[in-house]
Amino acid sequence: MTNSPRTPKTQAQLRSAAIQHMAHHDPALHSAMKRLESLPAFPAKGSAQSHFHSLARSILSQQLAGSAARTIHDRVKRLGVNGRFPTPGSFLRLDIERIRGCGVSSAKTAAIRELAQSIESGQLSLRGLAGRSDERIIKDLTTIRGIGIWTAQMFLIFRLGRLDVLPSGDLGVREGLRILDGLDERPTARELEARGEAWAPYRTFATWALYRVVDEHRDHNSASK
Numbered sequence: 307m308t309n310s311p312r313t314p315k316t317q318a319q320l321r322s323a324a325i326q327h328m329a330h331h332d333p334a335l336h337s338a339m340k341r342l343e344s345l346p347a348f349p350a351k352g353s354a355q356s357h358f359h360s361l362a363r364s365i366l367s368q369q370l371a372g373s374a375a376r377t378i379h380d381r382v383k384r385l386g387v388n389g390r391f392p393t394p395g396s397f398l399r400l401d402i403e404r405i406r407g408c409g410v411s412s413a414k415t416a417a418i419r420e421l422a423q424s425i426e427s428g429q430l431s432l433r434g435l436a437g438r439s440d441e442r443i444i445k446d447l448t449t450i451r452g453i454g455i456w457t458a459q460m461f462l463i464f465r466l467g468r469l470d471v472l473p474s475g476d477l478g479v480r481e482g483l484r485i486l487d488g489l490d491e492r493p494t495a496r497e498l499e500a501r502g503e504a505w506a507p508y509r510t511f512a513t514w515a516l517y518r519v520v521d522e523h524r525d526h527n528s529a530s531k
Contacts, residue, residue: 317347320469324508331504334486335512342518345511348467357432358425359391360465361447362418364457366410381408394422417452424450440468463510472502472509482516485523 321344328336349355355363366382367375385400385408386392392400398419405415424430430450435443440462447458456475462468473479474495483501484492493501505512 317345320508321345321511324511327508328505328512332501332512335505335515338486338519339511339515342515342522345514348464355391355465356393357435357461357465358394358397358422361421361453361457361461362391362397364460365414365417365421365452368414368452368457378409382410394425397422398426414452417450420451421453435466440471463513469510470507472499472505472513474498474502476513478520479513479516482519485519486516 321339324345325336325339328339362382363379366379370378382405383389383391385404386396397405402415402419405418406412410418421430425432430446438446443462443466444455444458447453447461448455456473459471459473459476462471463473477492480492480495480498483489483498487493502509502512
């Protein structure tokens with residue numbers, strides 16, 4: 307995993323370069339990338355989320371279905387000023403029982419408070435992330451309770467827009483490769499990593515395509531019932 311390629315610049319140019327790269331290195335993935343929804347630019351334009359908000363939301367969403375995660379997130383968001391998600395400082399000032407009353411577990415409450423405290427104390431700096439390598443960011447973030455490698459990788463993809471991230475422990479990505487290759491069992495994380503070496507420096511594009519392969523397979527099965 308490396309920093310994002312510097313060129314080409316636009317998302318369309320990046321997608322074209324990624325597809326061309328896969329044509330030479332992984333024909334099956336190349337076909338899927340041409341056929342399926344392309345990787346959007348992240349973060350989305352107009353996004354008002356802070357880095358703290360993005361990480362806290364990831365913690366809140368862990369081990370929850372999408373609808374339940376959104377409900378709890380929105381409740382916590384309403385605890386902030388003018389309906390905005392609390393800042394690290396304001397989150398620390400919230401009564402713990404108010405946070406727990408939103409449906410947040412004690413473990414997640416403690417994890418987000420630790421994240422907020424680390425930011426407020428300067429132990430964790432979220433400024434200047436553009437100049438740090440993916441590996442350094444993962445190392446810094448995973449010192450915080452509740453933030454594992456997968457959460458840090460999702461932050462790299464969806465918040466920082468990094469282009470060469472392959473979350474090999476993600477079951478969705480591994481399932482996508484299983485479907486793509488017509489395998490009986492999902493490849494292991496190590497097997498995915500080995501396959502993904504040829505995808506660099508566009509592994510985020512590959513990750514996105516494998517998510518979409520799973521969606522396509524599910525939609526096809528639903529339509530055939």
